[in-house]
Amino acid sequence: MDFQELVDANHTALYRFALSLTKSQDRAADLVQQTFYRWAAKGQELRDPSRAKSWLFTTLYREFIKAHHQESLFAQVDLSEVPEAITDVDLIPDEVDSAAVREILFSFEEIYRAPLVLFYLNQLSYREIAKTLGIPIGTVMSRISRGKARLRRRLSQEQNCCPPRKVIPMFHSNKPAK
Amino acid sequence: MRSDEAKFILSAFRPRGEDAGDPQMTKALAQAGRDPELLRWLDEVREFDLLVASKLEESTPVPAELRTNIMIGAQVCPSARRSLRLFLIGTAAALVLLVGSFGLLLRSVEPLAGWQLAALEVIPGLSSGQTPFDEQSNDLRELQDWLEEAKAPNATTLPLGLSRLRAVGCKTFSWNNQLVSIICFGGENEGFVHLVIINLQGSPNAPRLSSPHWIERGGWLTATWNSGEQTYMLAMQSGRAALKALL
Numbered sequence: 001m002d003f004q005e006l007v008d009a010n011h012t013a014l015y016r017f018a019l020s021l022t023k024s025q026d027r028a029a030d031l032v033q034q035t036f037y038r039w040a041a042k043g044q045e046l047r048d049p050s051r052a053k054s055w056l057f058t059t060l061y062r063e064f065i066k067a068h069h070q071e072s073l074f075a076q077v078d079l080s081e082v083p084e085a086i087t088d089v090d091l092i093p094d095e096v097d098s099a100a101v102r103e104i105l106f107s108f109e110e111i112y113r114a115p116l117v118l119f120y121l122n123q124l125s126y127r128e129i130a131k132t133l134g135i136p137i138g139t140v141m142s143r144i145s146r147g148k149a150r151l152r153r154r155l156s157q158e159q160n161c162c163p164p165r166k167v168i169p170m171f172h173s174n175k176p177a178k
Numbered sequence: 179m180r181s182d183e184a185k186f187i188l189s190a191f192r193p194r195g196e197d198a199g200d201p202q203m204t205k206a207l208a209q210a211g212r213d214p215e216l217l218r219w220l221d222e223v224r225e226f227d228l229l230v231a232s233k234l235e236e237s238t239p240v241p242a243e244l245r246t247n248i249m250i251g252a253q254v255c256p257s258a259r260r261s262l263r264l265f266l267i268g269t270a271a272a273l274v275l276l277v278g279s280f281g282l283l284l285r286s287v288e289p290l291a292g293w294q295l296a297a298l299e300v301i302p303g304l305s306s307g308q309t310p311f312d313e314q315s316n317d318l319r320e321l322q323d324w325l326e327e328a329k330a331p332n333a334t335t336l337p338l339g340l341s342r343l344r345a346v347g348c349k350t351f352s353w354n355n356q357l358v359s360i361i362c363f364g365g366e367n368e369g370f371v372h373l374v375i376i377n378l379q380g381s382p383n384a385p386r387l388s389s390p391h392w393i394e395r396g397g398w399l400t401a402t403w404n405s406g407e408q409t410y411m412l413a414m415q416s417g418r419a420a421l422k423a424l425l
Contacts, residue, residue, distance in 0.1 A: 007248050012240045019238055029244050030315070036248045037314055098237035101230055119190065120231045125197050126190035145189035152226065 007036060010056050013121045017057065020106055020117040021064045031067075035060040057124060058132045061114070096155060104154045112147040119144050181216050184209040188220055193227040250364065251314060251346070252307070290393055290400070293353045294411055297360060297374040298398055300351055301413055304362055305370045311347030311362065318345040321361055325350070331359045331375040335405050339424035340412065343371060371424060374411040378404075390425060392418065401425060 011032060018028035038059050039052075046055055105116060118129045130140040187206040190197070197203045210216045290298070303309030313324040318341075325332045330350040343363035350359050359375045390401040390412075399421050402411045414421055 003252060004249065007245060007252075011245055011248060015240045015244060016234070016238045025241065029241060029247070032244065033248050033251055034314070037251060040252050041310055096229055096233055098233040101233040102237035105230075105234065117234070119192070120227070120234050122192055122194060122196065122231060125192070125200065127200070141186060141190045145186055148189060148223075148227075151230065 003036075003040065006039065006052060006056075010053055010123075011036070013123045014056060014060055016121055017114075017117055018060055018064070020113055021061070021110070023106055031060055031063055034063055038063070053123060054128045054132065057118070057128075061132055097158070100155065100158050101151075104151060104158065108147060108150065112143050112150070115140050115143045116147040116151070179205055179209045181209070181213055184213075184216055185219065188223070191220075191224075193224040193231065247316070290395055293356070293358050293376050294374070294393075294400065294402070295395075296351065296353045297358060297372075297411065298395060298400075298413065300349065300360065301372045301374075301398065304347075304349060304360065304372065305415075309349070312349050314347040316344050316346065318361070321345055321348040324348060325359050325361075328357075330357045331377045331408060333359075333361060333373060333375055333410070334408065336373075337412075337425045340371065340373065343424070346370065369415055371412065371414045371421075374413065376409050377407055378409045 014032045015028055018031040022028050035056055114133055115129050118124055126140050130137045184206040187202050191203055210220050315321055322332055346362045346364045348361045350357050361373045363371045390403040393400050398413045400411050400413045
């Protein structure tokens with residue numbers, strides 16, 4: 001796969017993942033570009049071309065972590081607030097608002113947001129997600145399961161209480177003014 | 179396998195069935211095949227997941243210019259960092275030897291200074307993509323920050339025309355034990371423009387921006403001027419009119 005094919009096949013999913021991490025269009029675009037530049041510099045040394053996609057997601061996530069190394073990504077989660085993971089499906093919202101889905105998903109703590117978004121992007125298996133995020137497979141499964149339960153609950157609450165959002169709000173750049 | 183174990187595993191089952199060949203999933207799916215209630219649960223979960231996936235895609239449009247920016251950036255991006263290091267080490271060694279041995283001779287026959295010649299050795303690689311930048315960004319401030327951290331010469335003032343161009347990346351190299359910086363800008367139609375910066379304190383007879391020193395060398399047109407304690411050289415491959423428009 002040449003560089004252009006690699007970009008065409010992966011840049012949209014990478015951008016969406018980056019957007020979920022940074023919550024900023026500018027920073028997400030920067031992160032995606034930086035990831036492809038890393039590929040141009042080092043990725044072609046990868047022996048197994050089938051791992052290119054996984055390499056890109058892993059590199060993007062590491063770049064994000066590096067840029068936010070001062071933040072404690074896994075320290076502020078109160079697991080007691082997380083609902084039971086395995087619940088029976090009692091409700092699938094009829095009219096799910098796309099803006100609400102994004103807002104709710106992006107409002108989750110990073111430890112749930114990252115695996116859930118990767119899961120819904122349909123690009124990586126749970127095993128690949130575990131490698132990308134550097135966490136055990138069981139933890140990924142647990143977070144996906146709990147995250148989905150929480151998402152479903154929030155969407156149901158949203159549907160019961162709030163009218164659909166009419167406009168999809170765009171994120172503003174949150175680059176610090178220099 | 180119990181039903182709750184299967185549910186736990188199948189929660190990570192991608193709704194379009196991509197994971198059907200995974201050993202754990204295969205077992206859980208087999209369990210669902212034997213358990214109608216579990217199968218119903220799985221169908222509903224998959225329906226929900228497909229819905230969320232499509233809504234997520236719908237609500238996160240990708241900027242139209244992203245792909246173009248990646249491809250443009252890649253043109254000036256490294257294809258082999260290792261070969262760059264070798265290239266730089268070789269270039270630096272050759273330059274030190276060259277300048278050390280023949281510096282006086284060079285000065286007598288060549289109006290470009292040693293650091294300018296060294297820069298013109300590095301710049302073609304940056305334009306062709308053979309040489310990677312040390313830092314890449316379209317935000318000039320980020321490049322300035324990076325240069326400041328690297329304690330490399332920094333652009334404290336920019337000609338107005340140049341400041342309107344989009345920054346692409348920066349690079350530093352050592353010449354005569356002195357750091358030299360290059361900031362690369364993306365020209366609209368003129369290709370890339372390279373601003374070389376070196377700290378030359380007390381340079382006598384240095385030209386000002388109002389009357390830069392023009393020299394053409396190896397297909398590169400350069401304009402050199404002084405500002406404060408820094409000397410700047412702008413290099414591009416287009417004609418003098420295009421370069422002049424940037425000053």
